[in-house]
Amino acid sequence: MADVDLFSDDQIPPSALKRFLAANSWLIVEDRSREWEVWRAPSGLPSMMVTLVFDEEYDDYNQRLAEAVEGIMRVYKLTISELSERITALSADLFFFRIQQDSVDGTISFRQAQRALESIAVMVRAAATTVANPSHSHQGRRPAEVDEFLAEDLRLGHTKRGSFVVTAAARIERAVAVEPGSAHENPAHDDAPAAPEVPSNEQIDSAPAHGTAVPPFARRVMTTLSRSLEAAKNVAEKKAPVNTAVEKGLSLEMAEALERFSKEEGVQAIEVSFDWSDAVPPPPIDEVPSLITFDRPTLELIPQVADTLQDRQDPVRETLTGPVTLLSRNLAEEEAAESGEVALMAEVNGRVRKVFVELTGRAHEFAIQAYRDRFPITVTGDLVKKRSWQLQGYIEMDVEAAELLASRSSQRQTPSLPAAAEDDSAAPSPPGLETQADGDGGA
Numbered sequence: 001m002a003d004v005d006l007f008s009d010d011q012i013p014p015s016a017l018k019r020f021l022a023a024n025s026w027l028i029v030e031d032r033s034r035e036w037e038v039w040r041a042p043s044g045l046p047s048m049m050v051t052l053v054f055d056e057e058y059d060d061y062n063q064r065l066a067e068a069v070e071g072i073m074r075v076y077k078l079t080i081s082e083l084s085e086r087i088t089a090l091s092a093d094l095f096f097f098r099i100q101q102d103s104v105d106g107t108i109s110f111r112q113a114q115r116a117l118e119s120i121a122v123m124v125r126a127a128a129t130t131v132a133n134p135s136h137s138h139q140g141r142r143p144a145e146v147d148e149f150l151a152e153d154l155r156l157g158h159t160k161r162g163s164f165v166v167t168a169a170a171r172i173e174r175a176v177a178v179e180p181g182s183a184h185e186n187p188a189h190d191d192a193p194a195a196p197e198v199p200s201n202e203q204i205d206s207a208p209a210h211g212t213a214v215p216p217f218a219r220r221v222m223t224t225l226s227r228s229l230e231a232a233k234n235v236a237e238k239k240a241p242v243n244t245a246v247e248k249g250l251s252l253e254m255a256e257a258l259e260r261f262s263k264e265e266g267v268q269a270i271e272v273s274f275d276w277s278d279a280v281p282p283p284p285i286d287e288v289p290s291l292i293t294f295d296r297p298t299l300e301l302i303p304q305v306a307d308t309l310q311d312r313q314d315p316v317r318e319t320l321t322g323p324v325t326l327l328s329r330n331l332a333e334e335e336a337a338e339s340g341e342v343a344l345m346a347e348v349n350g351r352v353r354k355v356f357v358e359l360t361g362r363a364h365e366f367a368i369q370a371y372r373d374r375f376p377i378t379v380t381g382d383l384v385k386k387r388s389w390q391l392q393g394y395i396e397m398d399v400e401a402a403e404l405l406a407s408r409s410s411q412r413q414t415p416s417l418p419a420a421a422e423d424d425s426a427a428p429s430p431p432g433l434e435t436q437a438d439g440d441g442g443a
Contacts, residue, residue, distance in 0.1 A: 020087045026041060036058070048071060052064070094168065096272070122256075122257035128149050138251050170219075213280075232245065245305075252310055252313060256385075259306050269293060310386065315382030317393075321346060322376050324370045342371070355383070378401055379391060
């Protein structure tokens with residue numbers, strides 16, 4: 001973070017006030033895009049509204065700005081210098097995800113909002129993964145800095161009344177200066193002092209000059225998110241090839257998360273905007289857009305973008321564990337079949353998915369028993385996503401584990417023998433014989 005105030009004592013820009021309000025749980029209640037916004041104080045503070053005007057052409061721009069600063073100072077009991085310091089210390093990039101819904105009041109259902117939040121989280125995770133490791137498959141374990149960023153530095157704000165807008169703040173640290181021969185250039189140096197963030201080799205190698213500052217991880221995540229969304233839009237609209245989009249950070253995971261919005265009824269458009277923190281230099285305007293809009297026709301083309309990216313994917317060898325939920329034939333037919341397709345529920349990319357796999361021989365027999373007796377199986381293969389998730393290629397089942405679980409399941413279902421009587425000659429017959437006797441009308 002900067003060591004000096006970013007703002008003079010008599011002027012704090014509305015964009016900085018906006019970051020402060022968003023990070024402190026204020027709620028946008030009314031706005032006109034890129035012109036003005038009305039924010040309401042959260043519960044626990046005195047009831048009040050603050051109007052932020054962004055368009056300097058407004059006649060009352062200065063008056064509204066002064067009123068906003070005065071109101072915030074009053075409610076938090078801060079001087080202008082203290083407010084400036086608080087904003088500087090905040091150091092967060094903001095992004096706003098708006099869903100324009102075809103409804104009377106512009107609202108969306110609770111379940112749709114839940115799905116939207118999940119998709120947005122996947123987009124941010126995809127961008128963070130690309131920044132941490134550009135060659136990552138976006139499957140399986142993620143780099144530690146991705147998990148840390150999502151858990152600690154990405155903060156969710158309030159949605160807006162009258163439409164659905166997700167407000168998020170990506171908190172950033174000071175940019176890291178890359179010096180030739182420094183510990184950042186050679187992270188393995190044992191005597192190097194600890195740094196708040198170590199950039200990847202790719203970012204270090206791309207630093208164009210001596211002492212060039214590498215942007216903080218959170219800033220790189222936000223710029224990658226911005227570029228990759230624009231890249232997805234350009235591919236969908238046939239304005240750029242998919243290779244260029246991948247170079248800009250677009251991944252299959254990102255496209256699939258975006259694709260989910262095309263399947264939501266009533267969604268007319270989505271709009272993603274960014275407000276960059278003043279704590280570090282802003283990204284180049286011509287390279288990193290601050291506003292990306294997908295209208296309905298463009299959203300409906302995103303599945304084609306995902307399919308194109310899927311065709312580029314190399315299969316990933318994965319081991320999945322889960323219960324069998326579907327057999328490809330009727331159970332009576334399956335018993336005589338030597339092979340068949342089954343579906344199991346297993347975790348893929350952090351979510352439980354239905355995965356189809358073709359099994360043969362003993363593996364198929366154990367899958368049938370697992371379906372009957374409700375125990376999990378473990379299968380390894382090449383995980384691919386087409387219209388559904390599938391394990392292909394050379395398929396292996398953990399037969400020993402399946403055999404053990406099948407044995408335990410059989411033992412649980414087998415009735416225990418009654419205790420032996422004192423007179424052995426009077427001991428009851430085994431359960432199977434008793435059943436037969438009863439069926440024959442025995443005593």
